[in-house]
Amino acid sequence: MPQRFPQFMALGEALTDLIRVQGDHWLAKTGGSTWNVARAVAALGVPSAFAGAISQCHFGDALWQASLAADLDLRFLQRLDRAPLLAVVPQSAPPSYFFIGENSADLHFDPQSLPQGWQAACQWAHFGGISLAREPLAQRLMAVAEQLHAAKIPLSYDPNFRNLMGPAYLVTFERMCRLAQVIKLSDEDLAGLMPDVPPEQAVARARAWNPSAWWLYTLGARGAELLTPQGHWRAAPPPVELVDTVGAGDASIAGLLVSRLREPSASPSSHLAAAVAAGTAACAQAGATPPSLAAVRILSAQVQVLAA
Numbered sequence: 001m002p003q004r005f006p007q008f009m010a011l012g013e014a015l016t017d018l019i020r021v022q023g024d025h026w027l028a029k030t031g032g033s034t035w036n037v038a039r040a041v042a043a044l045g046v047p048s049a050f051a052g053a054i055s056q057c058h059f060g061d062a063l064w065q066a067s068l069a070a071d072l073d074l075r076f077l078q079r080l081d082r083a084p085l086l087a088v089v090p091q092s093a094p095p096s097y098f099f100i101g102e103n104s105a106d107l108h109f110d111p112q113s114l115p116q117g118w119q120a121a122c123q124w125a126h127f128g129g130i131s132l133a134r135e136p137l138a139q140r141l142m143a144v145a146e147q148l149h150a151a152k153i154p155l156s157y158d159p160n161f162r163n164l165m166g167p168a169y170l171v172t173f174e175r176m177c178r179l180a181q182v183i184k185l186s187d188e189d190l191a192g193l194m195p196d197v198p199p200e201q202a203v204a205r206a207r208a209w210n211p212s213a214w215w216l217y218t219l220g221a222r223g224a225e226l227l228t229p230q231g232h233w234r235a236a237p238p239p240v241e242l243v244d245t246v247g248a249g250d251a252s253i254a255g256l257l258v259s260r261l262r263e264p265s266a267s268p269s270s271h272l273a274a275a276v277a278a279g280t281a282a283c284a285q286a287g288a289t290p291p292s293l294a295a296v297r298i299l300s301a302q303v304q305v306l307a308a
Helices: 033-043 058-069 129-133 137-150 169-179 187-193 199-209 248-262 268-283 293-300
Strands: 008-011 015-022 025-031 048-055 077-080 086-091 096-100 124-128 155-158 182-186 214-218 224-228 231-236 304-307
Touching: 008 033, 008 137, 015 058, 025 033, 025 058, 033 048, 033 058, 033 124, 033 129, 033 248, 048 058, 058 077, 124 129, 124 137, 124 248, 129 137, 129 169, 137 155, 137 169, 155 169, 155 248, 169 187, 169 199, 182 187, 182 199, 182 248, 187 199, 199 214, 214 248, 214 268, 224 268, 231 268, 248 268, 268 293, 268 304
Parallel strands: 008 048, 008 124, 015 086, 048 077, 124 155, 155 182, 182 214
Antiparallel strands: 015 025, 086 096, 214 224, 224 231, 231 304
């Protein structure tokens, strides 16, 4: 019997956030931008996998168990006898963070060891996060992205800017924008990637690299915009009791992608409503908890989308 592979694949990093909560007390939380997207897509009902490498220590155990709980296809998660990748957060307000991951497990991810034939079932692949700023992993992932693009498998990309993305990262940023069919950018991403360029000019510059792409531009509490060759739409989030904004951006791109996969003939405004609803639903939960499909459907009906 032929193997069944997931429709959606996110490739990148899964890591552990070490957050100082009080004095010398630290809280370990599973995370990683692309890993969060894979979990959110699975929670919204699309068979999903995360392709990356994690450690065999306690931190890797937690990521494995969380991946299992999220119903991700674990055949794509590699476990290696290497150090874990850690994001250390000494304070949250104002945010302060740094990464520990020299020669860590994520850097040794081997795309050649993935199950044979998975590309034939893949209907969408997602890239982004710090994985594209960490060598030698970045070049391996870029090679996979280019192979999938050549095979006409749709790609999405979210840079998810972090402070280790220096000026040299702009080459990767442009390269991925040219490959992807859907690109998510936040106002914070643009401020980090193009600090000397006004936001509207930065968006226009990036769109010029790939005018046919869909661009999801998220604006935090102000909602999001969707820019496509067919038009430009803006949506504000429906009111919810704010619990935590962690993972909202990852949920929003997941909501957009699932909407496109499930209802490819729906209008762009409908897809934008799904994205904003998913991001809003994530804000109503603690941590990077994937939103439920029921919550997203309820909130989608409350999102007001206007042509810009």
